[in-house]
Amino acid sequence: MNITELAAKLDVAPSKLRYYEQIGLISASRQTNGNRNYDRQQSEQARRIILFRRAGVSIAELKQLFADNMDDDTALKMLAEAKERISAQMQQLDETMAFLEYKTQWHRAQRQKAVSPN
Amino acid sequence: MNITELAAKLDVAPSKLRYYEQIGLISASRQTNGNRNYDRQQSEQARRIILFRRAGVSIAELKQLFADNMDDDTALKMLAEAKERISAQMQQLDETMAFLEYKTQWHRAQRQKAVSPN
Numbered sequence: 001m002n003i004t005e006l007a008a009k010l011d012v013a014p015s016k017l018r019y020y021e022q023i024g025l026i027s028a029s030r031q032t033n034g035n036r037n038y039d040r041q042q043s044e045q046a047r048r049i050i051l052f053r054r055a056g057v058s059i060a061e062l063k064q065l066f067a068d069n070m071d072d073d074t075a076l077k078m079l080a081e082a083k084e085r086i087s088a089q090m091q092q093l094d095e096t097m098a099f100l101e102y103k104t105q106w107h108r109a110q111r112q113k114a115v116s117p118n
Numbered sequence: 119m120n121i122t123e124l125a126a127k128l129d130v131a132p133s134k135l136r137y138y139e140q141i142g143l144i145s146a147s148r149q150t151n152g153n154r155n156y157d158r159q160q161s162e163q164a165r166r167i168i169l170f171r172r173a174g175v176s177i178a179e180l181k182q183l184f185a186d187n188m189d190d191d192t193a194l195k196m197l198a199e200a201k202e203r204i205s206a207q208m209q210q211l212d213e214t215m216a217f218l219e220y221k222t223q224w225h226r227a228q229r230q231k232a233v234s235p236n
Binding site: 072073092093096 | 201218
């Protein structure tokens with residue numbers, strides 16, 4: 001798939017994909033005309049990077065995370081921090097979801113009342 | 119609590135809280151010197167708004183969500199959309215967490231090997 005297609009699929013600007021490639025976080029094959037072509041593994045890696053960024057993992061952390069020669073203790077520390085941050089986000093989403101659910105039930109009850117006032 | 123304290127607690131700029139107040143999404147009491155003072159309910163509402171915004175709920179949707187006179191069908195439709203969006207985000211975080219877990223196990227195994235090479 002080309003860069004326009006991948007960018008649309010991941011809902012990011014193509015420039016972001018070019019930037020991540022420039023700093024070595026993702027890679028892309030080239031078509032004969034020189035345009036980027038992402039195979040399954042490359043697009044999966046791009047997707048992973050985008051998800052990490054959305055989850056608040058920094059570029060510096062990602063560089064370390066995908067470096068093969070990373071010191072295990074450093075990696076484990078960084079991974080633990082990222083996991084903690086993602087847990088906090090999950091908890092926030094859980095709360096938000098619970099509130100949306102509460103509001104949904106409330107409006108359903110109101111609508112029910114409107115249909116059968118007694 | 120004052121605006122500086124609340125902004126720090128919610129990790130947003132004070133200007134954002136002032137903006138949300140200006141458009142009627144949150145409210146604040148005033149101290150005798152005119153400075154904002156948020157009681158428990160006001161700070162809870164501010165927190166909720168921030169969580170919704172982080173979860174991708176638009177300002178327009180929030181205005182509707184917290185309008186008391188909202189039509190139930192419209193509200194239910196909007197709530198269902200917001201829930202869907204948040205579900206998608208939860209799924210992304212789940213995936214990201216699974217990958218972090220996989221990486222963690224990998225580095226733990228590597229470290230274990232380094233300690234006992236045989």
